[in-house]
Structures are given as structure tokens and as C-alpha cells.
Amino acid sequence: MTGLIALDWGSSSLRAFRFDGSGRLAETHSRPWGIRHLPAGGYDAALADVTAGWPALPRLACGMVGSRNGWREMPYLDLPADAARLAGALGAVRAGDGLDVHLVPGLRDPHGPDVMRGEETQLIGALALHPSLAETGSFILPGTHSKWAVVQGGAVTGFRTLMTGELFAVLRQHSMLGASGAETANDAEAFARGVAAARDSGAAGALSRLFSARALMLDGTLAAGSVPDYLSGLLIGEEFRAALADGLARCDTPLHLVGDDALCEHYRRAAALFGIELPPPIADAAAHGLWQLALEADLVQRHPEESPAC
Amino acid sequence: MTGLIALDWGSSSLRAFRFDGSGRLAETHSRPWGIRHLPAGGYDAALADVTAGWPALPRLACGMVGSRNGWREMPYLDLPADAARLAGALGAVRAGDGLDVHLVPGLRDPHGPDVMRGEETQLIGALALHPSLAETGSFILPGTHSKWAVVQGGAVTGFRTLMTGELFAVLRQHSMLGASGAETANDAEAFARGVAAARDSGAAGALSRLFSARALMLDGTLAAGSVPDYLSGLLIGEEFRAALADGLARCDTPLHLVGDDALCEHYRRAAALFGIELPPPIADAAAHGLWQLALEADLVQRHPEESPAC
Structure with a gap:
């Protein structure tokens, strides 16, 4: 069995995605267990529950789970940052089951200063899903704290919250x-x-x-x-x-x-x-960004020949 | 005994001022009884307490006491508005003691639209205290809802909240x-x-x-x-x-x-x-505005000869 368990772990929710070895998103579980609302047993219990029944696979998480108030604080990476730089800056926390959860760092724009955690992975996912946007594009990531980000040459070069x-x-x-x-x-x-x-x-x-x-x-x-x-x-x-x-x-x-x-x-x-026509939104960007970063970091290898049922 | 009981009655506080017949501010009482925090007995009880020991004098009130959620709703007066127009638009509510409390209307800027209640009286008071500002001036009234107002020829001609x-x-x-x-x-x-x-x-x-x-x-x-x-x-x-x-x-x-x-x-x-030098703030503007409006409305007559001790 190959593949990846990708975790989008924010302040108010936790989503877990199981990718098979071919990079296909096979299964998704959601829980209301953001880092501010963890169940009894904390991170380990949340992780065990949200991945119950899934095989032991490499695990990669993004979002507030890597913040100062998260499982382990990951320092911010300064801009500009592309997938390779992010993948080279992953950290890890050892879970209660004895296996690692790898963590994506957030990004820092020294010109703000401004910071993001989780959106960097969504941006990488958006570029992976739409490679034509990597050369130059602007992205809006609406939310509690909306981010407006500029991408040039595959790298995030600026953003504002x-x-x-x-x-x-x-x-x-x-x-x-x-x-x-x-x-x-x-x-x-x-x-x-x-x-x-x-x-x-x-x-x-x-x-x-x-x-x-x-x-x-x-x-x-x-x-x-x-x-x-x-x-x-x-x-x-x-x-x-x-x-x-x-x-x-x-x-x-x-x-x-x-x-x-x-x-x-x-x-x-x-x-x-404002006279701006926006195309339909890019969905599932965090999951695909985590897969992309896992590939870049050699946490997984793509096996195109693998059966989608695996 | 002549004079005026002036009431600055807002959302969160009530201040009562007793003016003697010469227009001198003789006494001030404050209570935390804004219209959202009235004591048992409501408006009448608050009024009786805050004016306890004072003689029966004409009473004039400004502020949220005249709002939809106040003692009696006073319609807004559209701009431009000077002291004479405001004084001509006073209303009244009959209190439990059988005497009237006169009420100052709020102002409405139809170009916003925007509205104020109480600040119109402060502006009239500021102009009464500093007549040289009546020809043309801009005023900041800081607060929960700050107002920036423009005065021309003695009248409020525009404002923003x-x-x-x-x-x-x-x-x-x-x-x-x-x-x-x-x-x-x-x-x-x-x-x-x-x-x-x-x-x-x-x-x-x-x-x-x-x-x-x-x-x-x-x-x-x-x-x-x-x-x-x-x-x-x-x-x-x-x-x-x-x-x-x-x-x-x-x-x-x-x-x-x-x-x-x-x-x-x-x-x-x-x-x-911002490179702007602001003079010291104009204080007690609401009280003096109420006195000025009471004069304009003939609720009181100024008696310069009256003893300040009266």
C-alpha cells in the first residue's frame, strides 16, 4: 500500500484526505476538531479518529496545527516561496502511535509583515491543478482571514491578509x-x-x-x-x-x-x-497542495500504474 | 428662581446640569443611567434622582433619550441646521411629575444618509462658546461613534459617523x-x-x-x-x-x-x-448647547443681573 494521509488542520476544523499511490484522492474525513476545539486526548486522539481504518501511510499536515498554539510550532518561511522551498522546510512531530506527522511551515511576507498558515499549501495545490497559472497570477483565498496572494514563476511573492x-x-x-x-x-x-x-x-x-x-x-x-x-x-x-x-x-x-x-x-x-469576471473557484486545493509537497519532499512516490482501488 | 435643567442623556450615561438665570453652570450630576441602563422606575425615576434637590425649572434634554428606543422618538431634522432651526423643532414628553421634558431632535444628513443625536447640541454649544468658529469650521466629536462635522454660517452642513x-x-x-x-x-x-x-x-x-x-x-x-x-x-x-x-x-x-x-x-x-495641530478640546459643549437652544426656544430668559448664588 502506498499513498499519503494529508491533513488540513486549522483553527476550527480538521480534514483528512487519503491519497492512493497514483495521487488520486480516495477518501475524505472531516471533524470539527480545529486546534482550538480538540477532543479529549488532544492531537493524538483526533488523528487516530480521523484516520481510523486507513493504512499506515506517510502523513503531512498544514495549517494552524503548526502554529505557536498548535502541535508543534513551525517557523515561518520568508517569501518568495515555491513548492520546492516549502518541501525543503518541512518539519515533523512524533505522534503517540510512534510515527511522524510531517508539518508544512507557514509563510511570512517581510514587507507587511504578514503571515499565513495553510494558505501556502492551498496555493501550491491551485498551481498543481492549474499549471498555467504558475507564471503570473493573483489569488483570493476567502475566509475568516482572507488572503490575497501574488504568484510569479511558481513562487508566492507577496500577499496580504x-x-x-x-x-x-x-x-x-x-x-x-x-x-x-x-x-x-x-x-x-x-x-x-x-x-x-x-x-x-x-x-x-x-x-x-x-x-x-x-x-x-x-x-x-x-x-x-x-x-x-x-x-x-x-x-x-x-x-x-x-x-x-x-x-x-x-x-x-x-x-x-x-x-x-x-x-x-x-x-x-x-x-x-467591479467589472472583474472571476472563473469558478479552485476546490480541494489544500489536499492537492499537500500531495504536491509530499511528492517534492519524497514522502511519497507517484505510482501511475497502481490500481485506483488500492 | 430662574434657570434651566439641561440633560445630556445618551445610551450609557445621564448627565444633568443646572444653569442659573444668568446662564452660569451652577451644578452637575452624573449617573450611569443611559437609556440602555435605566434604574427601576425608568425615565421618571432617573430624572427625579438626578435632579433631586433642584428647583422646578424648564428641562431640556438631548441625545439618545429622543431616539426610537428612548423616552419619546423625535424625528431627525435634515441638514443644514443651525440653533434657530433646532430650537424651532423641539418636542416634549410629559414626565411623571406632570411637567414637560423638552427634547432636542437629532440631525440627518440626507447625502449619507447619516444621523446624529446629541452631537448637534454639542456643536451648538461649541459655537456658542467660540463664536468665531461659526463662519466656517470642521469639528471632530470623538466617541463610540465619532462624528466629523462641517459648520458653515452657524449651521451644520455635513457630517459623517x-x-x-x-x-x-x-x-x-x-x-x-x-x-x-x-x-x-x-x-x-x-x-x-x-x-x-x-x-x-x-x-x-x-x-x-x-x-x-x-x-x-x-x-x-x-x-x-x-x-x-x-x-x-x-x-x-x-x-x-x-x-x-x-x-x-x-x-x-x-x-x-x-x-x-x-x-x-x-x-x-x-x-x-498628520501635520495637523489641534487646539485643546472644547469641553462642556452639550451643557452649553442645551442652554443656547433653551434661549433660542424661549424656554429661559437670560437675567444677567441675577445673583450667581441663586
């Missing part, structure tokens, strides 16, 4: 903007209106328009239940406005989404209001 | 940026560094730099205890950056602070990093 998802959550749950307690209407028009407010805020930016979510509601032109949609549009729209102002996105460089469908669909709708 | 104070509080208490739990260092250098980060963010703006508070800490160049100071500087600095980008503040128009000393001192330090 936008706290969009977290900001939305804390404003919705703890600020006056979420105070109505109304159900979220899932109002596409209010979302678009928020995107437009960010786009049209000019150099002042959307932070100076945050209160408009409240003022429009008091004005009777935005339903209380649509305030979260408007706020979501305002914050996602601000990502595009700021990225264009900052040169992280450019009209002459292809822009790609990496992530899950639902959230990425919001970004596609926002992009359209 | 920045949610700086509330944003700081929710990020500090509920986001990853406050996660260290470290005591706030009160680090003036970190504050200045945050201001500079906002100033130097260019058209992208400080929202795109929010994560730097975390990245600098991970980088070891910002102490965990100084993250709140940095964040405070970043958000207050962003007010200046956005206001300058938006034309709400201009280099050729005097800029003035209205509010309490401690918070205003932060704004003065931030302004200095």
Missing part, C-alpha cells in the same frame, strides 16, 4: 450593527448595495461607510434583516477596492478564487460589480 | 486581536506606530492593515500588551486619513475637537502625525 470574515462575525454578533436580532434575509440586492457602497467610497474606504448599515436601516431604506447582507457586501467589496488601490489585484493579471463554493460565490458577485 | 470606538471595543474584546489577554500597556509609541500605519496605507486604507496588529506581534516587534495601543492608533489614524481623503477635513479649514480630555488627547497626538 484581510480580516473580513472575523470582522463580519464580531460586528454581527457584538456591535450595534447586529443589534436588531432579525434573521438574515439572504438579500442579494442588499449585498450588492454594500459592495457598491465600498466601491464608491473612493480613497476614504469602506471603514468610513460602516455606519451606513445602521443609518440606512434607520432611514427605512434597508430592512433590519438585510443589514448583515449589506455589511457582508460592504466588507467583501472593500477587499476588492483596497486590493485594486494597493496593486494586489490588477486589471492585466488573471485573478482566481481558491476555496469553497458558497463563500466564493459571494466574491464572484462582488467582483462582477 | 466613524464607528471607531465601538470597532475598537469589539475587536479588543471579541476578536483574535484581543486574544492575548495581556494588560494594555498604554504604550504611546505603539499608538503612534498604529497612526502611522493608517496614514501610510494610502488609498487602500487601514482596514487592509488591521491584521498587521497580529502579524507585528507574531513577528516579535510589537509586545502583546501594546496591541490595543497600536489598534487604537490605527483606527483613530484611519479617521484622519479617510477624512482628508473625503474632504471632511481640509488643510485650509480650522479643525476643532469637542469632547472629554482623555480621548481628545489621543486625537491630538494622531493629528500631529
Whole structure:
């Protein structure tokens, strides 16, 4: 039996992927056991459970599992970084079963400074799935902490973190903007209106328009239940406005989404209001990035002849 | 006995001022009874307590007491608005003691839209205390929801709300940026560094730099205890950056602070990093604004000859 157990282990969730020897993604298990919500027994118990029934294979993990508050802290690797540099900088932690879990380091952009953990692996996966993007491309990885990254010659050369998802959550749950307690209407028009407010805020930016979510509601032109949609549009729209102002996105460089469908669909709708057409998102990027890094690091060898059923 | 009982009644606090007939501020009482934290007995009990021992005088209140969730909702008055228009739009609520409490309406800027309640009275008070500013001036009223207002010919002609104070509080208490739990260092250098980060963010703006508070800490160049100071500087600095980008503040128009000393001192330090020298803040503006509006509305007559001891 050959193959790889790939672990995408973040703050709030754990996903395990079993690759067979030909690099085919054979099986996926998900658990709500991010490093902040581990089960009794900690990392070892989580690992044993999420890989139960799988053969003993090389294991490679990315994400917050390698952070200061994770299983073992992996130092950040400074930019620029391609698959070979990342693969050359893997570390490992010895699990309770006596076998290693190899760990991918995060990346650090010394010009921010800025840091990422997990997204570097998604970027490597996106490039592996779409080799034509490796020469030059810009990537959006939406999330709690969205990343906008620039790739040149197969290497990540720059990126910036936008706290969009977290900001939305804390404003919705703890600020006056979420105070109505109304159900979220899932109002596409209010979302678009928020995107437009960010786009049209000019150099002042959307932070100076945050209160408009409240003022429009008091004005009777935005339903209380649509305030979260408007706020979501305002914050996602601000990502595009700021990225264009900052040169992280450019009209002459292809822009790609990496992530899950639902959230990425919001970004596609926002992009359209900036005149940017985004192709469908690149899915399963973390899993394929882990496979790619495992290949580069010689943790696995590809056996194209192996039966897919193995 | 002549004079006025002036009430600055906001979301989180209640301040009562007794003016004598000559317009002298004779006595002040404060209670933590904003409209969201009323004592048993509600508005009437709060009013009776905060004015205990004072004579029966005309009463005029400003602030959230006139909001939808207040004692009685006062409609917003559209801009432009000077003291005479505000005084002509007062309403009243009959208190449990059978006497009226007159209420100042809030203001609405139809171009935002944006709204204020209470700050309109502070602005009238600031102009009454400094008549030379009435012709043309810009005012910053720092707070949970900071207001930047423009005055022309004695009238408020435009304003914008920045949610700086509330944003700081929710990020500090509920986001990853406050996660260290470290005591706030009160680090003036970190504050200045945050201001500079906002100033130097260019058209992208400080929202795109929010994560730097975390990245600098991970980088070891910002102490965990100084993250709140940095964040405070970043958000207050962003007010200046956005206001300058938006034309709400201009280099050729005097800029003035209205509010309490401690918070205003932060704004003065931030302004200095933008090359703007702000004079000391205008204090007690709400009280003097209420007196001014009461005069305009003929709720009181000034009696210059009255003894200050009355």
C-alpha cells in the first residue's frame, strides 16, 4: 500500500484526505476538531479518529496545527516561496502511535509583515491543478482571514491578509450593527448595495461607510434583516477596492478564487460589480497542495500504474 | 428662581446640569443611567434622582433619550441646521411629575444618509462658546461613534459617523486581536506606530492593515500588551486619513475637537502625525448647547443681573 494521509488542520476544523499511490484522492474525513476545539486526548486522539481504518501511510499536515498554539510550532518561511522551498522546510512531530506527522511551515511576507498558515499549501495545490497559472497570477483565498496572494514563476511573492470574515462575525454578533436580532434575509440586492457602497467610497474606504448599515436601516431604506447582507457586501467589496488601490489585484493579471463554493460565490458577485469576471473557484486545493509537497519532499512516490482501488 | 435643567442623556450615561438665570453652570450630576441602563422606575425615576434637590425649572434634554428606543422618538431634522432651526423643532414628553421634558431632535444628513443625536447640541454649544468658529469650521466629536462635522454660517452642513470606538471595543474584546489577554500597556509609541500605519496605507486604507496588529506581534516587534495601543492608533489614524481623503477635513479649514480630555488627547497626538495641530478640546459643549437652544426656544430668559448664588 502506498499513498499519503494529508491533513488540513486549522483553527476550527480538521480534514483528512487519503491519497492512493497514483495521487488520486480516495477518501475524505472531516471533524470539527480545529486546534482550538480538540477532543479529549488532544492531537493524538483526533488523528487516530480521523484516520481510523486507513493504512499506515506517510502523513503531512498544514495549517494552524503548526502554529505557536498548535502541535508543534513551525517557523515561518520568508517569501518568495515555491513548492520546492516549502518541501525543503518541512518539519515533523512524533505522534503517540510512534510515527511522524510531517508539518508544512507557514509563510511570512517581510514587507507587511504578514503571515499565513495553510494558505501556502492551498496555493501550491491551485498551481498543481492549474499549471498555467504558475507564471503570473493573483489569488483570493476567502475566509475568516482572507488572503490575497501574488504568484510569479511558481513562487508566492507577496500577499496580504484581510480580516473580513472575523470582522463580519464580531460586528454581527457584538456591535450595534447586529443589534436588531432579525434573521438574515439572504438579500442579494442588499449585498450588492454594500459592495457598491465600498466601491464608491473612493480613497476614504469602506471603514468610513460602516455606519451606513445602521443609518440606512434607520432611514427605512434597508430592512433590519438585510443589514448583515449589506455589511457582508460592504466588507467583501472593500477587499476588492483596497486590493485594486494597493496593486494586489490588477486589471492585466488573471485573478482566481481558491476555496469553497458558497463563500466564493459571494466574491464572484462582488467582483462582477467591479467589472472583474472571476472563473469558478479552485476546490480541494489544500489536499492537492499537500500531495504536491509530499511528492517534492519524497514522502511519497507517484505510482501511475497502481490500481485506483488500492 | 430662574434657570434651566439641561440633560445630556445618551445610551450609557445621564448627565444633568443646572444653569442659573444668568446662564452660569451652577451644578452637575452624573449617573450611569443611559437609556440602555435605566434604574427601576425608568425615565421618571432617573430624572427625579438626578435632579433631586433642584428647583422646578424648564428641562431640556438631548441625545439618545429622543431616539426610537428612548423616552419619546423625535424625528431627525435634515441638514443644514443651525440653533434657530433646532430650537424651532423641539418636542416634549410629559414626565411623571406632570411637567414637560423638552427634547432636542437629532440631525440627518440626507447625502449619507447619516444621523446624529446629541452631537448637534454639542456643536451648538461649541459655537456658542467660540463664536468665531461659526463662519466656517470642521469639528471632530470623538466617541463610540465619532462624528466629523462641517459648520458653515452657524449651521451644520455635513457630517459623517466613524464607528471607531465601538470597532475598537469589539475587536479588543471579541476578536483574535484581543486574544492575548495581556494588560494594555498604554504604550504611546505603539499608538503612534498604529497612526502611522493608517496614514501610510494610502488609498487602500487601514482596514487592509488591521491584521498587521497580529502579524507585528507574531513577528516579535510589537509586545502583546501594546496591541490595543497600536489598534487604537490605527483606527483613530484611519479617521484622519479617510477624512482628508473625503474632504471632511481640509488643510485650509480650522479643525476643532469637542469632547472629554482623555480621548481628545489621543486625537491630538494622531493629528500631529498628520501635520495637523489641534487646539485643546472644547469641553462642556452639550451643557452649553442645551442652554443656547433653551434661549433660542424661549424656554429661559437670560437675567444677567441675577445673583450667581441663586
